[in-house]
Amino acid sequence: MASETRATTSDRMAILKRFVVTLVCMIFFEVTGLIIQLSVLFQFGYLFVTKKRSEPLRIFCNNLSQYGYRIMRYSTLNINKRPFPFAEFPEDDECDEPVKQVQFR
Template sequence: MPHNFHNNQDRIAVFTRFLVTLVCLIAYEMLKIVIYACVIFQYAYLLIAGKNSEPLKLFCNKLSMYIYRILRYATLNENRRPFPFGSLPTDKECEKSADTIHFP
């Protein structure tokens, strides 16, 4: 539903959300680098150890949910502010990881 601006408080609220969104998008850009590093490490570990790093897999699953929340907030699809303005995603909020990874 479209929002009608009736007073300056509404405009201030929009501007505040915009500033929070900018901070979140800066965090998103930094987290993309973290994800790239995790992917490279996970594949290197897989090639060397013959298995994936379960702690890294769980961390990346939680990080993926956090990035998803940032994008939903930034695109005005969610009102809950992402961390550091709100809480981090809990394990219950994250999708369950695949039990077995398949390679073609």
């Protein structure tokens, strides 16, 4: 695989602006990770007690994981569309469909 480095046509001010936006996004990413971790603990506790999953929490976490994915893609210079709070939060139709049945093996 060939490694390629490309020069940018942007000025340094535009690069600095994107860097600042990336720093803000990385703060949101850390908060997102914490919310996902707490949601996982709650979901497993709920599943253990009731033997069924919380569907609203599952959908919320699916959207939240898509949001974290977008932040990482933006931060690593793989996409140009800014993530939330600079753009819309991912909707259900933009996320991968969750599996119908969760398996425990």
